[in-house]
Amino acid sequence: MSTEVTVYVLTALAAVVVVLTRLRLGRGGAGRASVGSRLVAVHTIAGGVALVTWVAFLVAPEDNPLGTSTFGIVSLACWWVTVIAGLLILLRWLPSRGRHASEGSADSWSDGPGLSILAHVGMLVGVCVFTWAYLTSAV
Numbered sequence: 001m002s003t004e005v006t007v008y009v010l011t012a013l014a015a016v017v018v019v020l021t022r023l024r025l026g027r028g029g030a031g032r033a034s035v036g037s038r039l040v041a042v043h044t045i046a047g048g049v050a051l052v053t054w055v056a057f058l059v060a061p062e063d064n065p066l067g068t069s070t071f072g073i074v075s076l077a078c079w080w081v082t083v084i085a086g087l088l089i090l091l092r093w094l095p096s097r098g099r100h101a102s103e104g105s106a107d108s109w110s111d112g113p114g115l116s117i118l119a120h121v122g123m124l125v126g127v128c129v130f131t132w133a134y135l136t137s138a139v
Contacts, residue, residue: 003138010126011054014079017119018047021086024116043085050078054130058139072134079127086120093117 022044053075060067093113133139 003133003136007058007130007133007139010129011051011058014047014082014123014126015051017086017123018044018051018082020119021047021089025089039085039088043082043089046078046081046085050075050082053078076127076131076134079130083120083124083127086123090116090120 022040025040053071056066057072057075060071062068065071090113093116130139
C-alpha cells in the first residue's frame with residue numbers, strides 16, 4: 001500500500017476517533033475519574049481544525065495557498081494537540097488509590113479501557129505517520 005493511501009486511511013480513522021471521543025465523553029463516559037469538559041473541548045476543537053486543514057492540505061495543489069508547507073505545519077500542530085489531549089483523556093482509566101477513591105464507572109461502549117487505548121494510541125501512531133509523510137514529502 002502506498003504512503004499516500006495509508007495517510008488517507010489514517011485520516012479517516014482519526015476523524016472517527018475525534019467524533020467518537022466527543023460522543024462518548026459528552027455523556028460522562030467511563031473510567032476511574034471524570035474528564036474535564038475543557039480537555040474534551042480541546043480534543044474536539046483541535047481535532048476538527050486538524051481534520052479540516054489536513055484534508056485541505058492533502059487535496060490542494062502545491063501552487064494553492066492551502067497546499068503550502070506552512071498550512072501543512074499548522075495542520076500537524078493541531079494533530080499533535082489532539083493526540084496530547086487524547087492521551088491525557090486516557091489518564092481517567094488509571095486506578096485511584098486512597099481511602100476516598102471511588103469505583104470506576106462503566107458505559108455501554110466497552111467493559112474497560114480497551115477501546116480508548118486502541119483509539120488514542122492508534123491516533124498517536126497515525127499522527128507519527130502523518131509527520132513522517134510530511135517530512136519526507138510523501139504527501
